[in-house]
Amino acid sequence: MMNVLVCIKRVPATGSRITLTPDEQEIDARYLNFTFSPHEECAVEEAVRLIEAHGGTSVVLTLGPDAATDILVDAMTLGMERAVLLETESGDWDPGATAAAIVEAVRAQQAAGTAFDLILMGNEAADTGDYQVGIRVAHVLGLPCVTGVKELKIDNGNAVARREVKGGWEVFEAPLPAVVTVKEGINLPRYPSLRGRLTAKKKPIERMKPQRAHGGLEKVRFKVPPEQTSVAEVLGKGAEAAPLAVDLLQRLGVL
Amino acid sequence: MIIGLVEHEQGKLNERTAEMLTLGRKLAAQMGAPLAAVVMGGAAPEIAERLAAFGVSTVYAVKHERLGSYAPEAWARCVEQIMAAAKPAAVMAAGSERGNEAMAYLGALTGLPMAANCTEVQPGESFLVTRQCWGGTLWEEARIHGSVKLLTVAPLAVAAEEAPAPAALSVSEFAPTLTDKDLRVRVVDRIETASGRVTLAEARVVVSGGRGAGSAEGFGPLEELAGLLGAAVGCSRAVTSAGWRPHADQIGQTGTRISPEIYIACGVSGATQHIVGCKGSKHILAINTDPEAPIMNAADYAIVGDMHVVVPALCAEIRKRRGVSD
Ligand SMILES: Cc1cc2nc3c(=O)[nH]c(=O)nc-3n(C[C@H](O)[C@H](O)[C@H](O)COP(=O)(O)OP(=O)(O)OC[C@H]3O[C@@H](n4cnc5c(N)ncnc54)[C@H](O)[C@@H]3O)c2cc1C
Ligand SMILES: Nc1ncnc2c1ncn2[C@@H]1O[C@H](COP(=O)(O)O)[C@@H](O)[C@H]1O
Numbered sequence: 252m253m254n255v256l257v258c259i260k261r262v263p264a265t266g267s268r269i270t271l272t273p274d275e276q277e278i279d280a281r282y283l284n285f286t287f288s289p290h291e292e293c294a295v296e297e298a299v300r301l302i303e304a305h306g307g308t309s310v311v312l313t314l315g316p317d318a319a320t321d322i323l324v325d326a327m328t329l330g331m332e333r334a335v336l337l338e339t340e341s342g343d344w345d346p347g348a349t350a351a352a353i354v355e356a357v358r359a360q361q362a363a364g365t366a367f368d369l370i371l372m373g374n375e376a377a378d379t380g381d382y383q384v385g386i387r388v389a390h391v392l393g394l395p396c397v398t399g400v401k402e403l404k405i406d407n408g409n410a411v412a413r414r415e416v417k418g419g420w421e422v423f424e425a426p427l428p429a430v431v432t433v434k435e436g437i438n439l440p441r442y443p444s445l446r447g448r449l450t451a452k453k454k455p456i457e458r459m460k461p462q463r464a465h466g467g468l469e470k471v472r473f474k475v476p477p478e479q480t481s482v483a484e485v486l487g488k489g490a491e492a493a494p495l496a497v498d499l500l501q502r503l504g505v506l
Numbered sequence: 507m508i509i510g511l512v513e514h515e516q517g518k519l520n521e522r523t524a525e526m527l528t529l530g531r532k533l534a535a536q537m538g539a540p541l542a543a544v545v546m547g548g549a550a551p552e553i554a555e556r557l558a559a560f561g562v563s564t565v566y567a568v569k570h571e572r573l574g575s576y577a578p579e580a581w582a583r584c585v586e587q588i589m590a591a592a593k594p595a596a597v598m599a600a601g602s603e604r605g606n607e608a609m610a611y612l613g614a615l616t617g618l619p620m621a622a623n624c625t626e627v628q629p630g631e632s633f634l635v636t637r638q639c640w641g642g643t644l645w646e647e648a649r650i651h652g653s654v655k656l657l658t659v660a661p662l663a664v665a666a667e668e669a670p671a672p673a674a675l676s677v678s679e680f681a682p683t684l685t686d687k688d689l690r691v692r693v694v695d696r697i698e699t700a701s702g703r704v705t706l707a708e709a710r711v712v713v714s715g716g717r718g719a720g721s722a723e724g725f726g727p728l729e730e731l732a733g734l735l736g737a738a739v740g741c742s743r744a745v746t747s748a749g750w751r752p753h754a755d756q757i758g759q760t761g762t763r764i765s766p767e768i769y770i771a772c773g774v775s776g777a778t779q780h781i782v783g784c785k786g787s788k789h790i791l792a793i794n795t796d797p798e799a800p801i802m803n804a805a806d807y808a809i810v811g812d813m814h815v816v817v818p819a820l821c822a823e824i825r826k827r828r829g830v831s832d
Binding site (some may be wrong): 391473492 | 533576578603606607609610613614615618619620621623624632634636638639640641642643644645646647648649650651652658677690691692693694695696697698699700707710711735743746747749752753754757759760761767768777778779785788789790791792797800802804805806807808809810811812815816818819820822823824827
């Protein structure tokens with residue numbers, strides 16, 4: 252039996268050129284959906300598989316606005332059992348403030364009877380890419396933390412985690428309870444099932460309103476990088492273009 | 507003083523560290539402060555020489571019998587102890603896996619904020635930094651507060667440049683105090699997977715397929731083209747999510763970043779998260795049925811058409827020129 256917490260962050264599902272709100276504080280999301288990072292999707296999948304294998308409880312948590320309940324429901328559709336929303340009023344919280352609020356929530360869950368053996372997060376958030384919330388949470392809770400994990404085994408109360416490096420893998424070991432931050436590729440997340448969709452609606456979402464701590468990293472504004480668009484030279488249509496394309500490969504010396 | 511955390515491989519200074527030291531030196535000059543470096547496991551003479559070339563005047567060569575394998579918290583603990591003695595204005599590392607990790611630990615140990623993947627830094631009471639967000643598709647201007655500024659430098663954002671003249675270098679050994687707790691997370695094993703195949707990250711030619719490939723079998727012709735060109739095969743996230751290819755083949759923000767001579771992208775729409783992974787390519791050739799696909803704005807060359815027709819035609823043309831019949 253084990254209890255697993257997964258932390259996910261709501262981000263706009265951008266795909267093409269990003270436009271900003273006039274105050275340059277946010278991505279203009281009027282025409283966008285919201286999602287959570289592929290790394291965090293894999294963290295959810297990993298948690299669901301661990302509970303299927305070992306038994307126990309899985310909890311998904313996010314810190315964000317009321318609208319972030321959507322991604323909590325998405326995660327529950329994929330098999331997470333219950334959810335916690337750390338509701339914020341406005342604006343992004345920096346990594347220090349986010350970590351402090353997550354720590355508070357973990358302690359509250361423990362006080363209410365759910366002590367986590369494993370806390371899973373993404374290696375970095377899709378939007379801010381701060382690379383640190385997991386490590387900060389682990390430190391305050393006094394837990395070991397392995398980051399960037401692409402293979403995880405729970406063996407005799409130990410997390411055995413592999414990280415990809417040039418030419419191979421580095422293996423880390425940490426006793427549970429532990430924090431592990433994962434990368435996409437650790438597993439292939441399942442697609443939401445109809446049954447998942449139906450049961451997710453009935454699963455509970457707890458709400459907390461954390462105090463915002465002073466993290467010390469303060470966003471001034473976003474900037475869209477200068478556009479580097481070229482217009483592609485069309486070599487031709489269909490199979491007819493093959494000779495010109497092969498000429499090109501020859502010119503570049505790759506043939 | 508500005509302190510840089512050095513990464514090196516068998517006595518060779520890591521390229522990302524060289525970029526970080528270049529930004530560090532400029533920051534140090536602006537502040538009228540010296541540039542120092544922390545090297546784990548003792549500094550080999552060839553590294554010391556390279557560090558001096560980048561303007562480093564003080565090297566802290568950290569020696570401890572238990573620092574034989576990488577241990578992120580222990581690295582941070584060493585830097586924390588050097589910070590306490592040297593009182594730097596900023597500590598920097600490369601925005602590499604280890605750099606970001608060690609600096610996040612340092613932030614956690616000291617309670618200081620940390621700004622990851624900076625590209626520009628303006629000193630002051632607080633520092634004004636520009637950072638890469640969304641894997642590099644968006645920039646953020648941010649103020650970092652705290653008594654010591656902790657920063658990592660975005661990979662490939664600053665050109666590594668030696669100082670006009672090498673600095674006069676003093677190397678001092680530093681013996682940290684480490685506890686078991688500092689070493690509880692460390693590399694316990696290394697597994698080599700040298701396969702002899704060209705890796706995506708290092709290939710001179712990359713051929714990839716997106717959702718337009720249609721199926722796992724749709725990659726057959728791409729494999730064939732890659733074989734003829736000695737290329738590596740990549741793909742988009744739509745493909746890995748469908749289970750057609752393993753995640754190791756994915757190019758992009760949450761996959762691999764490539765920098766080949768030419769990248770041939772077939773049936774890939776060119777979402778921003780894909781483009782950040784391939785913008786290091788010298789040339790991009792897009793093969794797509796849609797002449798309006800966003801990839802056309804990132805590509806240098808395009809063939810408008812069905813990849814299932816165009817790719818076999820490319821293979822046939824290459825064979826013909828090599829005098830090999832089908
Ligand atoms: C946080 C985050 C991180 C992400 N990370 C990554 C990442 O690392 N890598 C990545 O790739 N994506 C990533 N994505 C997903 C990305 O936004 C896109 O969804 C994805 O890249 C789309 O893949 P695609 O181009 O193959 O598919 P589509 O967007 O569906 O495009 C298919 C293209 O194929 C063309 N086509 C169709 N049939 C044919 C044919 N027969 N011949 C030729 N062309 C044809 C179509 O015209 C179209 O342009 C990420 C998304 C998020 C939110
Ligand atoms: N607002 C948030 N709510 C829940 N989890 C978060 C939040 N921000 C960051 N995290 C988690 O911390 C990881 C690393 O984030 P970061 O350090 O900001 O790059 C993310 O992948 C999430 O798992």
